[in-house]
Amino acid sequence: MKKIGLIANPIAGMGGSVGLKGTDGDIYKEAIERGATPTTPKRVKDFLCNIKNLENIVFIVAPGKMGEDYVKNSGLKFTIIGEIDEITTAEDTKRIAGMMVEKSIDILVFCGGDGT
Numbered sequence: 001m002k003k004i005g006l007i008a009n010p011i012a013g014m015g016g017s018v019g020l021k022g023t024d025g026d027i028y029k030e031a032i033e034r035g036a037t038p039t040t041p042k043r044v045k046d047f048l049c050n051i052k053n054l055e056n057i058v059f060i061v062a063p064g065k066m067g068e069d070y071v072k073n074s075g076l077k078f079t080i081i082g083e084i085d086e087i088t089t090a091e092d093t094k095r096i097a098g099m100m101v102e103k104s105i106d107i108l109v110f111c112g113g114d115g116t
Helices: 026-033 040-049 090-102
Strands: 002-008 057-061 078-080 107-111
Touching: 002 040, 002 090, 040 107, 090 107
Parallel strands: 002 057, 002 107, 057 078
Antiparallel strands: none
8 A cells, every 4th residue: 555645735825826926915905906816726726636546555645735635525435633723824734734644644645825
């Protein structure tokens, strides 16, 4: 069984879509006010739809909007790791990635809205 770590940055790419640089801090709120919408969900869906031999894969995912939300109703095998607050940060990503490495994942997939 292969273990794939999945972390999604739920706000990545939103600032650029409305002429802002990034989405860190208060810029995220301004991006929303300007009409920005998340791009990460489509990128995660595209990734998941293109994986073959899913019966031999278990996903190790971050909680909620950083991973779990994309796989919970998909029929995929997954385990949730870590905890996050409503507002997520780069520190959440680093911490959860470290936890995934400790679980001996075979590969880490990071999906961001800006192509990261």
